[in-house]
Amino acid sequence: MPLTAAASAREILTGLHEIMAKRGSAQAKLDKVVDLIADAMQSEVCSIYLLRDNALELSATHGLRQEAVHVTRLSMGEGLVGTIAEEGRVLNLAEAASHPSFAYRPETGEERFHSFAGVPIIRREQAIGVLAVQHAEPRRYDDVEIEAMQTVAMVLSELLASARLVDGSRSGRRDAGMQRMVGLKLVAGMGRGVAVFHQPRVVVEHTVAEDTEAERARVYSAFRRMREQIDNMTREAEFGTAGEHNEILETYKMFAYDEGWSRRINEAIDSGLTAEAAIERVQQRTRARMQDIDDPILKERMHDLEDLSNRLLRIVSGRMGTAAQTGLSKDAILIARNLGPAELLEYDRRRLKGVVLEEGSLTAHVTIVARAMGVPVVGRVADFRHIANEGDTILVDGDTGAVIVRPSRPISNAFDQRMAMSQKRRAEYATLKNLPAETRDGERLTLMVNAGLAEDASMLEVAGADGIGLFRTEFQFLVAATLPGRESQLKLYKSVLDAAGDKPVVFRTVDIGGDKALPYLSDEKDESENPAMGWRALRLSLERKALMKAQARALVEASAGKVLRVMFPMVSEPWEYEEARALFEEQIEWAQGAKRPLPARIEFGAMLEVPSLAEMLDLLLPRIDFLSIGTNDLTQFLFAADRSDPRLADRYDWLSPAILRFLRRVTAQANAAGVPVRVCGEMAGRPLEALALMGIGIESFSITPAAVGPVKAMIRSVDARAVRTKVEALLVKPPANMRKSLHDWAKRNGVALG
Structure with a gap:
């Protein structure tokens, strides 16, 4: 032959x-x-x-x-x-x-x-x-x-x-029917929609070339553009740091400049294929090779080559837009290998019902932003882009980490019933939005929300919240490719204050570094194995004083004529608070000297996240206007249990007597000094945990907007004096299972736990 x-x-x-x-x-x-x-x-x-x-x-x-x-x-x-x-x-x-x-x-x-x-x-x-x-x-x-x-x-x-000579039906194939995948729970919630790929696949429509040299020229041009894009990635937020992203970048570069890859595409063009068909032909060969690879590292590198092939295919076909730029026409579940926080924010929240990532982690920037957006996310779903097809029905259960592709009717109906129950509860909570968070015996509590995006301020009325108890200013830094300047910060802070109206807003200075590293502020010397305890938050801000001065000036100017409430994160000793406050007061003096409008009043607060600060409260409390307890970090530091490690999930219990006793002591000391205390974080957003916090004397919470309804319903169903008596008794002589004991008491007393 x-x-x-x-x-x-x-x-x-x-x-x-x-x-x-x-x-x-x-x-x-x-x-x-x-x-x-x-x-x-x-x-x-x-x-x-x-x-x-x-x-x-x-x-x-x-x-x-x-x-x-x-x-x-x-x-x-x-x-x-x-x-x-x-x-x-x-x-x-x-x-x-x-x-x-x-x-x-x-x-x-x-x-x-x-x-x-x-x-x-x-x-x-x-x-x-x-x-x-x-x-x-x-x-x-x-x-x-x-x-x-x-x-x-x-x-x-x-x-x-x-020519319609095949029916395309493959219901007998293993990947054509329903598939249930389980990944990492990143953001809780449930969502249904059609599969939409963040980087849409290009369907090759014309396979046979009319002019081989013209097709070759198109491929050469696409290769040049792709290599320029890869080289420019070093200046982008998602690829600027050392470590995993840098390894991906180096692999991309290796493939982008691989002469063997470009030669194989050229050979396919020689056989009479168009540029698109030639790239797809080489891709098919890659997929066939991947089936024979057992080494997970080598297999991952082959995935990188496929990613790059898709990029080249989009360039040569002139279809470079992401699904966000194209627009979502119906309720959608977004599928991607990974996403940057800025990319996620480009999508229409009304249509985006969930996200499935092949990678992703609990501390990734995109996870933090998705949680603020209220979009359920499941990560670490291996090879998902080859299991789901564009337009497939997808069910995302962020509560369990399950993702169901092409669900059967019984599964779909059961999922819809669960979603309907959840929506019914939300509708019931919505009826409470204009009612106060008041207990049955007449005690008024404060429910505020955590926020981080400009549009979050508009959720105050919808949620029925009393204000913003924690505005995470670092979100603006996380979604930017370069350091936000003073003017852009000022614009954001002013828009948030304007949207909040008469309701209070508490701005937390940037909590970056550690597990929220920014490429444009990276420190090559920082090789910390435990970034949650690393060089971050106030520690980093006090070292980079220019960063904090710019933020202080922006906050002072944005709050002209209003009350500026600012708090410093991760304070471990009083001198850190004093130094940060002094820096802010310098900017106030500058504004006075420059005849700039000033805030009507300034309130300074500190976040208690580092346990050491609890031993110095007698020196700190006289100098602060309020104290916020950040339970997420505080609990993991107290128990030496990283909250991102699933092996330590049972060591991270907010209803442990140890954490409740600690919080009770701090609360009592602050109350004695006349300093308001607020609990921020996920602990306060769970009805049973919020009930325990009420029992130790906490009267102010800052939680996610979605948690306001359930927590308010719980507050309005309970007698404050009764719960304080019960929790005090449980802490004097802790039962074997504090959670079960409190839960059983709540059920017996008709407390609404959602």
């Missing part, structure tokens, strides 16, 4: 288009196609099997008995043809009958043919048929022959689909 791959493939491709373009029946066209391929490849047998009604049907043959056409059918995984389609890989056999999957079909008359080669006919990453050749002589086919067959099969897939 003498063959020059490019020339023979090009000859076949040209003939294929001529055949499919002419008038005639579908069967007549298929008969001519197998004759054409057999003649060009000097093959004794050429057969095409097409997927119809979930089986592979012999649809045309040159060399086998014609009476077997539309009679011989093989299930997925059955015989050599079924194995090729099921596994999506090539079989090249000198003796077909020796293969364990061989299935003899007497009606075909194939017993006299020994050698066999078959390639899958793939469309949109799914096998829709098989192209096979056979010879009487036992021999393995040359690589160049297999390459030509694969190129022909690729073009054939588009021609067959456009």
Whole structure:
């Protein structure tokens, strides 16, 4: 079978288009196609099997008995043809009958043919048929022959689909029916929508080139643009730091400048393919290689190459926009390998119902922003982009970490019922928004919200909150590629204050560094293994005084004529608070000297997150206007239990007597000094935990907007004096299970726990 791959493939491709373009029946066209391929490849047998009604049907043959056409059918995984389609890989056999999957079909008359080669006919990453050749002589086919067959099969897939000669149904395939995946719970909540890829896949519509040199020029131009983009990534927020992102960048560079990769694409163009089809052809080869790779590191590098192939395909086709830029037309579940926080914010919140990431972590910037947006997120769902198809129905359960693709009707109905119950509860909570957070015995508590985005201030009325108890100013830094200047900060703070109206807003100075590292402020010397306890928050701000001065001046100017409430995060000793306050007071003096409008009043507060500060409260309390307790960090520091480590989940219990006793002591000391205390964080946003906090004397909470309704319902259903008596008794003599004891008491006393 003498063959020059490019020339023979090009000859076949040209003939294929001529055949499919002419008038005639579908069967007549298929008969001519197998004759054409057999003649060009000097093959004794050429057969095409097409997927119809979930089986592979012999649809045309040159060399086998014609009476077997539309009679011989093989299930997925059955015989050599079924194995090729099921596994999506090539079989090249000198003796077909020796293969364990061989299935003899007497009606075909194939017993006299020994050698066999078959390639899958793939469309949109799914096998829709098989192209096979056979010879009487036992021999393995040359690589160049297999390459030509694969190129022909690729073009054939588009021609067959456009002529509607396959039904595309693959319900028998393992990835065509319902799939349930379990990943890492990143942001709680439930969402339903259609699958939308952050980087939309490009469907190759034109496969055969009219001008090979023009296609080659398009690929060269696309390679230049792609390499420029990769080189520029070092200046982007998502790729600017050392570590994992840097490794990804270096791998991208290696592939982007790999001459072997570009050469293979050129060879595919030589065979007569368009630029898009050539890239897709090489991608198919990569996917086939990935099936044989067991090494997880090497497999991950192959995923990187596929990512880069998709980027090159988008460039060459002129479709560089993300799904956010295209716009969401219906409720959607966003699918991505990973996302930056700024990319997530580009999406329409009304349509974005959930996010599924192949990577992702609890401390990633995108997770922090998604939590603020109220969008459920599940991460670490391996290879999800090859399991879900664009437009598939996806169910995301951020409460359990489950993601369901193409759900069955019973599963879909059960999910909808759970969502309906959740929505009903939210509707019930909404009726409380204009009612005070007042206990049955008349005690008034304060419910404020945590925020970090300008539009969050507009949620105050919707949630029925008393103000913003924690505005995370670092969000503006997390979503920016460069350090936000004073003017952009001033604009943000002013818009938040204006939107809040008469309701108070407490600004927390930037809590960056550690697990919220910013590439443009990276410190190469910081190799800390425990970033949550690293160089971050106030520690970093006091070292980089220019950063804090700019923020202080922006806050002072934005609060002109209003009350400025500012607090400093992660204070571990009183001198840190004094130094930070002195820096702010310098900016107030500057504003006075410059005749700038000043805030009507300034209140300074500190966040108690580091346990050491509790031992210095006698020195700190006389100097502060309020104290905020950040339970997220405080609890993990107290228990030496990293909250991002799932192995320590049972060591991170907010209803442990140890944390409640600690908080009770701090609260009592602050109350004695006349300093208001507020608890910020997830602990205060859970009804049962908030009940325990009430029991130790906490009267002010700052929680997520979604938690305001459930916590307010709990407050309005309980007697404050009764819960204080109960919690005090539990702390004097702690039971074996504090959580169960408090829960049982709440149920007996009709406390609404959601």
